[in-house]
Amino acid sequence: MGSTLPRCLRSTGSILAALALAGLTGPVARADTPVIPDFTDGFGLTQVPDATEVRSTSDFTITVTTPQVSGPHKIRIFLPGEYAADPDKRWPVTYFLHGGGGSVDDAAAAPALRSDDMITVVPDGGLKGWYANWLVQNTAVGSANWETFHLKQVVPFIDANLRTVPDRAHRAVAGLSMGGSGALHYAQARPDLFGHTASLSGGIDFGMAEIRAAVLATELNLTGAWCAVGNSSSSSGTGTCTGYGPYVDSDAIFGSPYPILGADRIWNAYDPAASASLSKLADTKVTLYTGDQGVIDTNTATAADTVEARLDQLGIPSRLVNYGNGASLSPSCDGGHNYACWAPAFADYIPRLEAAFEAATTN
Known part of the structure; x- marks a missing residue:
């Protein structure tokens, strides 16, 4: 049967070219490649070509560059x-902030x-970014304005490219370990963005010498500090992070940690446990999880108690779940600093968050 197309358009290449000129086709994809949403560069973010990792239509990773953070x-x-x-x-969004070395x-x-009731966005936080704009930018890791990257670039970029409900009642930030500190701080820094925040085993009290020492350990790349123990290839929580990246000066992120003549003013200004910081959570739903076993979660339990007590003093409601040795949370949890505890903690938290999102939609 003969073609009704003109002879010059009968080749596949010519047909595709003609369709492209008419705006009827884009890049040719393999038939078995899952289709994911298209993302448009903006807000200072530029996508890296051919770097997208597609696991399924609902699980994929894009790669971006920004002048705010090197690499x-x-x-x-x-x-x-x-x-x-x-x-x-449109869907609510939760931002998950990973831990140090993660x-x-x-x-x-x-x-x-992986919820069917919300979008989850997981931005890179660096091996030791601490979800802050670093004081020193000319270290071995280069530019390190993590807070700017996340709050002024990633959040509006996601809202522009995905069908989100772009208000604080439908946006949460949650994190663990280093990311628990970041989650509480981001909710304080931008209460206009986040109506919900959760910290799991978070380094959330910068007034504690132990937590300042943990930050310094990451700067100096002393492994065995506050690693996010366990990873996606070890969901049982038995893995250990391999390091925090290149050595940087111990003053690189927050300046001097020593409380002498105000030298630690940046630490104090950032401190998620400071009453001035916590007062910014007056209209935010705050949830804290921690165990109390091992050298790390012994300290995160102390930090969580301090934060809850100060929130109580400010008249701000919060929910603290101290699962102790883990027996009350899950048979897999030993009360330590690992995903064997964090995974069931999220299993407890996410349905509550989904219900809050739904209530905000119907009210």
Whole structure:
């Protein structure tokens, strides 16, 4: 049967070229490649070509660059299963902040983060970024404005490219260990963005010498400090991070940690446990989880108690779950600093968060 197309358009290449000129086709993809949303550069973020990792239509990672933070950085995204099937629906968003020595792939160790009721966004926080704009920018890791990257670039970039509900009632920030500190700080720094925050085994009291020492250990790359123990390839929580990246000066992130003549003023200004910082959470739903076993969670339990007490003094409601040795949380949890405890903690938290998102939608 003869073609009705003109002879000059009968070749496949010519047909595709003609369709492209008409705006009817884009880049040719393999038939078995899952289709994910298209992202447009903006807000200072530029996507790295051919660096996208697609595991499924609801689990993929894009890679971006920004002048704010040296090097390419990944953003892993979990979409609800019905995201593509319901193109008119908008979804709440939770930002998950990983721990020290971790990566965006750590989120896979907490299955509850893969929700059919919300979008989960996991931005790279660096091996020792501490979710802050560093005091010193000319270290071995280069530019390190992590707070600017996340709050002024990643959040609006996600809202521009995905069907989010872009208000604080439908946006949460949660993290563990180093990321627990970051989650509480981000909620304080931008209460206009986040209506919910959760810290799991977080280094949230910068007034504690032990937590300042943990920050210094990451700067000096002393492994065995506050690593996010366990990762996506070891969801049982038995893995250990391999390090915090290149050595940097101990004053690089927050300046001098010593409380002498105000030398530690940046630490105090950032401190998530400071009453002035906590007062910014008056309209934010705050949740804290921690065990109390081992050298690390013994300190995170103390920090969580301090934060809860100060919130109480300020008249700000919060929910603290100290699961002690882990027996009350899960048979897998030993009360220590690991995903064997954090995964069931998220399994407890996420349904509560989903219910809060739903209540905000219906009210």
